[in-house]
Amino acid sequence: MLLKILGVGEPILRTQAKKLTRTHLAKPEIQQLIDLMIKTMRDHPGVGLAAPQVGESLQIIVIEDKKDYQKHLQPKLLKEQGRVPLPLSILINPRIKVLNSTVLHNFEGCMSIQGYRAVVPRAANIVVSGWDRYGKQIRITASNYHARILQHEVDHLNGVLYIDHMISKTFMGEKYFSKKWARVGAEKIKNIIK
Numbered sequence: 001m002l003l004k005i006l007g008v009g010e011p012i013l014r015t016q017a018k019k020l021t022r023t024h025l026a027k028p029e030i031q032q033l034i035d036l037m038i039k040t041m042r043d044h045p046g047v048g049l050a051a052p053q054v055g056e057s058l059q060i061i062v063i064e065d066k067k068d069y070q071k072h073l074q075p076k077l078l079k080e081q082g083r084v085p086l087p088l089s090i091l092i093n094p095r096i097k098v099l100n101s102t103v104l105h106n107f108e109g110c111m112s113i114q115g116y117r118a119v120v121p122r123a124a125n126i127v128v129s130g131w132d133r134y135g136k137q138i139r140i141t142a143s144n145y146h147a148r149i150l151q152h153e154v155d156h157l158n159g160v161l162y163i164d165h166m167i168s169k170t171f172m173g174e175k176y177f178s179k180k181w182a183r184v185g186a187e188k189i190k191n192i193i194k
């Protein structure tokens with residue numbers, strides 16, 4: 001079974017998601033929700049998914065960036081974007097701390113805003129703390145693309161979408177993005193936003 005992904009316009013995508021207690025997290029229905037979120041993210045495939053996107057106003061995110069998703073991109077581009085394969089991470093009640101003022105620009109899309117992309121500035125270096133799916137405290141230090149995915153997903157838990165942070169003149173259709181921008185490095189992206 002896969003979960004239905006809600007599109008922008010649904011009020012739940014603009015709502016602050018609820019924190020989980022360890023008792024709530026241990027419930028079979030929550031553990032099943034996490035499994036289905038992973039399955040749904042992989043089916044799409046996407047690099048991250050937040051519970052409000054599947055209609056659950058809860059502070060749960062899953063992220064994963066498989067090597068397979070990156071194989072059509074040149075190593076030089078991946079290096080420039082600071083994009084490396086990321087193992088599956090499940091984060092409950094995540095909180096972000098920005099480590100310094102370095103900001104990077106790159107394109108983002110969202111499973112809840114199908115068919116579009118835009119350049120979004122994001123903090124380059126962050127620390128995320130929260131729990132794993134068993135309620136164990138975890139702390140993830142992330143940079144570059146990893147930090148971007150985490151900020152995008154944690155935003156979902158606060159009712160925030162990438163379109164709230166995007167450089168609006170870079171907003172474009174997925175088709176045009178694939179044709180013209182998907183293989184373009186950070187330097188060129190920097191030039192179009194000037």
Ligand code: ZN
Pocket residue numbers: 109110111112152156
């Ligand atoms: Zn999203």
